[in-house]
Amino acid sequence: MRRPLRRLHRSFRVAALFAAAGLAQSPSDLLKSPEIRAAFAAVEHNEPRMIETQVHVCEIPAPPFHEDVRGKELERLFNEAGLKDVRIDKAGNVIGVRPGKAAHPNLVFAAHLDTVFPEGTNVHVTREGTLLKGPGIGDDCRGLAVMLGVIHALNDAHVQTPGTITFVADVGEEGLGDLRGMKQLFYESLKGQIDAFVSVDGTGLGVTNIGVGSNRYKVTFKGPGGHSYGAFGLANPIQAMGRAIAKIDAFEVPTQPKTTFNVGRVGGGTSVNAIPFEGWMEVDMRSADPASLKAVDDKFHAALKEAVDEENARWKNRGAVSVSAELVGMRPAGQTPKDSPIVQTALAVSRALGIQETLHEGSTDANVPMNLHIPAITISGGGIGSGAHSLNESFDTKDSWKGTQRALLLAVSLVQ
């Protein structure tokens, strides 16, 4: 294991004692301050080492639900970078504090540990010029590297912020991880202590202020089953499911806020000539609007019940079928309005740095605070990425320091 940060930054643990007296409120004003100029220079200077760290962390496997080894390394890196009160919470989130003059505002600045790749995936990173290739190299090893880059640059430039920044390397952002790291953080570990939230996720220079929520179900229809000819007249779980799917297909949903539904997978049955004893389907519903998501979810449950009632009535309750819907994924929906201070600050940071900004929607760690009406956005970490979630994922480090500078200016702006 390479440990590129150890020797150089031990002294930063006692750094940043200066008051940030000169720091003004607006990002463009902050950009003119000596501390931020120094921090920006440090970002550029440190970037090659941060890239080393990005590669190093990325070569520690972090499959869904198994982020612990990578998490322990982040704990070590947080301590090495001088963060205070470094700890790992119950879910596996690694938390470290960079105290400001005051405890509040307290900004949580996060990047996720987990990848979509299962155990056994070859996570070796190869390099060709500025191009790094490896599973997870952008999503979200880049976010972890940006987070460390921000900490080190603030330290190098002795920046003391008015408010506090709490850094979090979190678990469970991807897929079935179901944002469990964020749920633990906001519902328990730091409940009531977070004033704003920024996560750095992936590559490029975007801002996400709409958190698309989703409810995912595995629905199972059951009945006794039997011979297709000999037992004909029994209710059929797959046919009940067909009725449910036909109803779901006819749902009317709003286009604004965009709300969607999908029957993504189906299965069941043992033989063409047997009435099945089971049929199952996986259903996904999404919206950035919690009320719209609830509305389509309610329709969905009603459709299941109606379908089973119809099926049993059609076959006069012979071999009656039943249905159960297991919630296998729940990502809360939310959005941070465009005219909110946090989004306006992010846009002002981009303007100050000459970044053309457009706002995006997505499903990220920020969904959880958005749903709680805590100011929250997700930004991306710079560089040029491609192939996220594929084995061919790559990250081009060209000018990637711009992403770290943008993140640093935003973080400092939000704890003024």
Added chain:
Amino acid sequence: MRRPLRRLHRSFRVAALFAAAGLAQSPSDLLKSPEIRAAFAAVEHNEPRMIETQVHVCEIPAPPFHEDVRGKELERLFNEAGLKDVRIDKAGNVIGVRPGKAAHPNLVFAAHLDTVFPEGTNVHVTREGTLLKGPGIGDDCRGLAVMLGVIHALNDAHVQTPGTITFVADVGEEGLGDLRGMKQLFYESLKGQIDAFVSVDGTGLGVTNIGVGSNRYKVTFKGPGGHSYGAFGLANPIQAMGRAIAKIDAFEVPTQPKTTFNVGRVGGGTSVNAIPFEGWMEVDMRSADPASLKAVDDKFHAALKEAVDEENARWKNRGAVSVSAELVGMRPAGQTPKDSPIVQTALAVSRALGIQETLHEGSTDANVPMNLHIPAITISGGGIGSGAHSLNESFDTKDSWKGTQRALLLAVSLVQ
């Protein structure tokens, strides 16, 4: 390989030259004739050797579509038993003739070679007292043994029949074999030359005169697919399938003649959060009445078309889906009326032998001639069977010769 028949029966090739002058028309009259009495005695005498043959043949694997090795052995046994013009047709049916005084009536007397068991199944037969255990020992090694038992007993008793009996060990009776042996026999190999048909299938002493036909389809719905949120608004193949299943579930079908339908298996989709590019289902429809089977089949095809049309209209033809239905199984339907001469003869045989007879319906080799209005029934081969189509299949040989005697008397009665 044991070859229990070779030594003893070489001489039978020149047997049966006597005219069957004393044979009368009715089974009970036949039963009093010296030739049939001698043949019945021979059945009892030969039964232990026939059981050996049943075991021997059963230990030659005959998985679906791979009946050839067992078929070659039947060819050898047919030759050894003195049948004429022994040959294997294009489908793999083994055919051998026991000429009567005239070429007609020509009765085809059949048993099937194939089992439901895949390659690699342990087909060793174990014995405990009168109980034999082994995959296929009853279905239809018993039928093959009965067929050989009839030939040898007729030979031993020098019975010459007025008409001719053509013995057939046929392929493709089970499952996806789809009666292909019978289709070959009646549509090509012996087209137009068969006056009546009896198959011996399985155990017990039943008679089947109703041939339940079936049409089986694998139906595939296709579309471009896409992200469940990003590409929402595309037609969904699984949801189109749901509409089709809901329509099928509502079909009204006659109870007399019994007509059935079943969606037995479904599958498709790659992820809960992807609009699938494919969904598929397997559908089985059955009836003993060809017109009723065609009627439900027509409804089925109409339902598929309507479902796809509705799905594409509902999503305004975005990502339009299509459907194709592949016929994966087609067993023709038919029945031989209860008052037909062949069924009346079978019932008279049973009465003459003191067998309590009830008529059954099923899906057997006899379906094909029934569909062609050729007099046809399936009888079972005596003994006591259990666990057909399972690895625990067993056959109790107690009084199993009764099945062979019944088969012999029926065969002789039908070629008077």
